[in-house]
Amino acid sequence: MKIIEVTISNFRQYHGTSTIKLSTNPEKNITIIQGVNGSGKSNFMNAITWCLYNEEIFKSKTNQGRDVINESALFDSPNGVAETSVTVTVGERTPEFVFKRSEQYRLEKGMPFRADVSFSCQQIDPDKGWIRREDPAGVVERVFINSALKNFFFFDGEQMDRYFEDTVKIKKNVEQIAQIGLIDQVLNTLSDVEASIKKEIKTVSAKRPEVDIDPEDVAEEIKTLKDRKSNLDSDIKILDDDIAQIEEYLKTNSDTVVSELQIRRNELERERTAKVKDLDINKKSLKDLVSRYVSRVYAYGALQHTKNIIDEGTKKGQLPPNIKEIFIRELLETGICICGRDLKDDEESRKHVEALLEKVVPNSIVEEAETGKYVVGELIDKFSFSSEYAHYQRKIRELDGQLSEIRDNLESISNRLANYDVDVIATKEGELKSLKDDRDKKVKQISTIEYRIGELNTKMEDFDEYYRKIQEVDAEVKALNKVNNYSNLIGNDIVDIRDSIVEEVRKNLELQTKQYFFQMIWKGKVWSDVRIIDEGPRYRISLLSDHGQEALGDQSAGEKEVLALSFTAALYNSSGISAPIFIDTPLGKISGPTRMNIAELLKTYLNQTQLIILPTDTEYTEEVRQCLLPNVGAEYRISYDPELRQSKVVDYD
Amino acid sequence: MDISDSRKKAIIELFESQWRIGSDSKLKKERVTDFRKILTKGANNEDN
Numbered sequence: 001m002k003i004i005e006v007t008i009s010n011f012r013q014y015h016g017t018s019t020i021k022l023s024t025n026p027e028k029n030i031t032i033i034q035g036v037n038g039s040g041k042s043n044f045m046n047a048i049t050w051c052l053y054n055e056e057i058f059k060s061k062t063n064q065g066r067d068v069i070n071e072s073a074l075f076d077s078p079n080g081v082a083e084t085s086v087t088v089t090v091g092e093r094t095p096e097f098v099f100k101r102s103e104q105y106r107l108e109k110g111m112p113f114r115a116d117v118s119f120s121c122q123q124i125d126p127d128k129g130w131i132r133r134e135d136p137a138g139v140v141e142r143v144f145i146n147s148a149l150k151n152f153f154f155f156d157g158e159q160m161d162r163y164f165e166d167t168v169k170i171k172k173n174v175e176q177i178a179q180i181g182l183i184d185q186v187l188n189t190l191s192d193v194e195a196s197i198k199k200e201i202k203t204v205s206a207k208r209p210e211v212d213i214d215p216e217d218v219a220e221e222i223k224t225l226k227d228r229k230s231n232l233d234s235d236i237k238i239l240d241d242d243i244a245q246i247e248e249y250l251k252t253n254s255d256t257v258v259s260e261l262q263i264r265r266n267e268l269e270r271e272r273t274a275k276v277k278d279l280d281i282n283k284k285s286l287k288d289l290v291s292r293y294v295s296r297v298y299a300y301g302a303l304q305h306t307k308n309i310i311d312e313g314t315k316k317g318q319l320p321p322n323i324k325e326i327f328i329r330e331l332l333e334t335g336i337c338i339c340g341r342d343l344k345d346d347e348e349s350r351k352h353v354e355a356l357l358e359k360v361v362p363n364s365i366v367e368e369a370e371t372g373k374y375v376v377g378e379l380i381d382k383f384s385f386s387s388e389y390a391h392y393q394r395k396i397r398e399l400d401g402q403l404s405e406i407r408d409n410l411e412s413i414s415n416r417l418a419n420y421d422v423d424v425i426a427t428k429e430g431e432l433k434s435l436k437d438d439r440d441k442k443v444k445q446i447s448t449i450e451y452r453i454g455e456l457n458t459k460m461e462d463f464d465e466y467y468r469k470i471q472e473v474d475a476e477v478k479a480l481n482k483v484n485n486y487s488n489l490i491g492n493d494i495v496d497i498r499d500s501i502v503e504e505v506r507k508n509l510e511l512q513t514k515q516y517f518f519q520m521i522w523k524g525k526v527w528s529d530v531r532i533i534d535e536g537p538r539y540r541i542s543l544l545s546d547h548g549q550e551a552l553g554d555q556s557a558g559e560k561e562v563l564a565l566s567f568t569a570a571l572y573n574s575s576g577i578s579a580p581i582f583i584d585t586p587l588g589k590i591s592g593p594t595r596m597n598i599a600e601l602l603k604t605y606l607n608q609t610q611l612i613i614l615p616t617d618t619e620y621t622e623e624v625r626q627c628l629l630p631n632v633g634a635e636y637r638i639s640y641d642p643e644l645r646q647s648k649v650v651d652y653d
Numbered sequence: 654m655d656i657s658d659s660r661k662k663a664i665i666e667l668f669e670s671q672w673r674i675g676s677d678s679k680l681k682k683e684r685v686t687d688f689r690k691i692l693t694k695g696a697n698n699e700d701n
Contacts, residue, residue, distance in 0.1 A: 185676045186667050192681060193688045483689065486696035490663060493656050497664075 001144055002610045003048070003580050004095055007087040008649075010070040011050070012043040012063065015646040020044075022580070022612060023633025024093065030603070030631045031612045033649065034620045035638030040647035041614040044638070045154050045582050051086035051101045052140045053147050054119070057154045058584070067112050069105045072646065080107035090144060091124075092578075097143060098122040099136060145579045149173055152571050157561060157585040164552065164564070167538040174532075174539060177575040178505040183498045190491045197484045201477055208473040209466045213459055222456050229449045232442045239439045246432045250417070250425070258417065258425055265413045272406045279399040286392040293385040303379050310373045328357050505574060506532055506539070512570035513541075513563075520562045520601045522594070527551070530563070541567065557589035561598060569605050580610035587619040595619070599627045607631065663695030 002024045009017040022031045035041045043063070046056035056063060074082040085102035089095045104116040121136035133139050145153050152173065164170070250262035331337055331353055335344040343350040417429035510532040517530050531542040543563060545551040555563070568581065586602060587595045602613065615624070635652035656664070670687045674680050 182668065182671060186671045188676075189671055189681075189684045189688050190667075192685050193692065196685050196689070479693075482696050483692050486663075486699060487688075487692050490660060490667070490692065490695070493660055493664060494667075 001090050001092060001096075001578050003612075004089045004091055006044075006048060006089075007085075008044070008047050009086070010073040010082055010084040011047045011068055011086055012070060013040045013640070013645055013647040014043070014047070014649075015070050015072055015644070016648070018649045020636060020649045021634060022610065024610065025633040028631055028633030029607060029609060029611050030628055031610070031634040031636070032620065032625075032628070032632055032652065033612065033614045033636045033638060034617060034652065035614065035647075036617050036640060039638040039640035041584055041616075041638060042156070043647075044614065044649070045584060047086045048088055048582075049150065049154060051088045051099055052144065053150060054101065054137075057150065058156060067105065067114060068103060069112055069114075070646070071112065072644065074105050074107060074112055077107075081105070096124055097133075097139060098130075099140065145577060146176055149176055149571075149575065149577065152568055153577075153579055153581050155564070155568060155581060155583045155586075157583060157588045164541045164567075167535075167540050170532075170541070171534075171537065171539040173571070174505055174509060175502055177509075177571065177577075178501050180498055180501060183494060183501070187491060187494055187498070190487055190494070193487055194484055194491075197480050197487070201480050201484075204473055204476050204480065207469075209469050211463065211466045211470070213463055215460065215463050215467070218456050218460055218463070222453055222460075225449050225453050225456075229446055229453075232446050232449070236439055236442050236446075239435050239442070243432060243435050243439065246428050246435070249428060250432075253425070255422065255425070258420065258422075261413050261417055265410060268406050268410050268413070272403060272410070275399050275403050275406065279396060279403065282392050282395045282399065286389070286396065289385065289388050289392065300385070303376055306372070307376045310376060314373075325357065328353060332357075503534070506534060509567075509570050509574050512573055513566045516566035516569050516605055517563055520566060520597075520605060521559065522597050523559075530566070556594075558594035558598060561586070561590060562601065565598075565601065565605070572606075572609060578609075580612055581606060582612045582614070584614045585616055585619060586613055587615060587624070595621075595624060596627060599624045603628055603631050657699070659695060659698045663691055663698075666691045666695075 003022050004024055005019055005021045007017060007019040008014045020033070023029065033041065033044060035044075042058040042060065043056075046058055046063075049055055049057040050068065056068075069082060069084040073084075074080070081104070083102055083104050085100060087098060087100040089098050091097065099119075099121050101119045102117070103114055105112045106115050107113065119136050121133040121139045122130045123133050123139070125131045141147060151169075247262060247266070251259055251266070253259045253262070332343060332350070335342065337343050337349060337353060341349040343353060414429060414433060418426055418433065420426045420429065510530070513532065514530040517527070521527065526546055527543060528546050528548055529542075529544040531544070533540045533542055541552060541563075542550060543552040543555065545554075552563075572581065583602070587598055590598055602611065613628070636649050637652045639648045639650045640646070667688060670691060671684065674684045674687060
């Protein structure tokens with residue numbers, strides 16, 4: 001992209017409006033704008049960067065703290081109002097974009113006051129003609145020189161000593177050239193992704209239940225308990241055999257009292273077993289009844305209240321009404337009362353019947369009340385909770401009583417046998433009692449064990465639920481970690497790609513700078529190498545002497561300029577940016593034959609780009625002019641009036 | 654640089670996503686969601 005023309009209006013010392021057409025001819029790529037020191041060469045470049053970047057690239061003490069408006073234009077204005085503006089037209093061959101920045105000023109209390117600012121961009125459209133672009137600053141960045149790189153395209157020959165000072169910036173610029181902006185954006189998004197995954201892992205992990213039991217311990221305890229139960233079952237079986245033997249002995253004893261007592265005991269025990277079973281059934285029924293009716297118990301009061309209201313209405317003869325609405329209406333329609341009176345002609349009788357109509361309950365209410373009564377009645381009838389509850393309670397009490405009686409009888413038989421006057425019987429009964437006590441004890445132990453096993457099984461079921469949840473959470477966290485690890489892996493790959501691209505650009509830049517330098521420098525053998533050294537956050541430009549010693553800074557002004565020009569030319573070629581290069585006072589610090597060398601180099605090594613050279617009158621000698629002239633497409637001079645301190649760009653001749 | 658084909662494919666998809674959605678801070682959520690889809694798919698492919 002070339003600058004086709006620049007229009008400066010009332011900017012700094014440029015009074016009035018001047019339009020400068022720059023050479024866009026590839027064969028004659030150089031534009032000369034010659035001016036004496038202080039005539040406004042730097043401000044000409046400042047005008048361009050002010051327009052495009054809202055920044056004056058060359059700082060000067062004269063400009064510091066002063067508005068850009070040409071003060072004469074404002075102070076001489078009859079109405080105290082003036083505008084400063086710079087318009088830059090760019091395009092490859094013909095105008096494609098027109099950028100214009102302007103500031104309106106007015107005088108307030110004798111001082112310039114900036115009233116309005118504007119920056120616009122027009123773009124040519126093949127179909128619509130010139131159209132306004134909404135984002136002029138963005139357009140500059142995209143189609144012209146990126147603001148980060150602009151310093152290398154606006155080149156000040158008098159500032160060569162400081163050219164390589166900002167080495168961090170050089171590295172950044174190389175990264176800019178490498179167009180790694182998208183890579184950095186991808187890396188930033190990967191960081192955002194990793195942050196989002198970490199956040200999600202935290203949220204998911206918080207859902208992991210805390211479990212205070214070890215399923216292995218629980219399983220071990222269940223196994224131990226089952227073993228103990230099994231042993232107790234075996235013991236009980238042995239005890240049962242021993243008990244059965246003694247009972248058989250007593251039952252078949254020749255002493256009929258003993259045998260009868262034992263037979264009676266066997267009967268009582270059978271009876272007791274049956275009663276215990278019955279008791280269990282009744283207790284279970286009672287439990288089921290309570291569970292089934294628990295919700296209705298709460299509604300029972302309301303149902304009973306409703307039933308009372310209906311019953312009361314019935315009692316008062318209101319429900320159902322003794323005279324129905326439909327019946328009275330039929331009488332009025334037929335016109336004859338049940339007593340035979342003519343209700344059509346006998347007005348008094350008709351009024352009496354009509355008065356009845358007022359008193360009767362409407363049909364709709366009668367129907368609802370009758371239905372309601374039926375429903376409520378049904379519900380209450382079916383609500384047999386109290387009676388069923390009482391029934392089971394009574395049954396349980398009865399069975400408890402019967403069992404108590406059986407226990408007493410059994411105890412009595414046992415006592416009689418234990419105190420029997422035949423020793424062997426008493427001893428046998430003593431043994432039997434001991435065996436039964438032992439058995440009861442073991443049965444209780446089994447019961448305790450079974451209860452504990454039940455508890456542990458419930459715990460295991462709970463644990464299964466926890467375990468399932470834990471597995472779910474762990475699987476989710478694992479999946480998130482997997483994506484996070486993969487993201488890290490990819491991130492490292494991308495960093496490697498980024499580094500290799502930047503390194504490639506650096507090497508290319510180094511190689512080209514070196515090539516240009518050794519092609520341009522006239523004392524080639526004094527220098528052995530030019531390097532661009534990567535020092536992490538910065539690049540250092542290194543110029544080695546023929547003895548391999550660092551010599552950057554030791555070279556002459558001309559040599560410094562050659563190195564800077566070499567770097568600029570390399571940067572220009574590496575960047576792929578097609579933009580003009582401005583060189584202010586290119587020969588300012590150079591004297592003697594070196595001048596001609598530089599002039600020759602400018603012509604030769606920057607012949608692929610639009611080159612705008614701003615020499616002073618002392619730099620632009622006839623000899624230098626003749627050297628450059630074959631490549632010069634436009635030639636201007638800045639006319640400066642020292643009295644008015646005003647400049648104007650005019651044709652060179 | 655030793656990068657597997659599946660990772661190369663994922664990297665290209667990430668670049669396409671970034672290019673398509675852009676770098677506007679308002680679209681951060683959309684970028685992160687799209688990247689996570691690509692990375693999840695890539696991580697699963699890496700297993701196979």
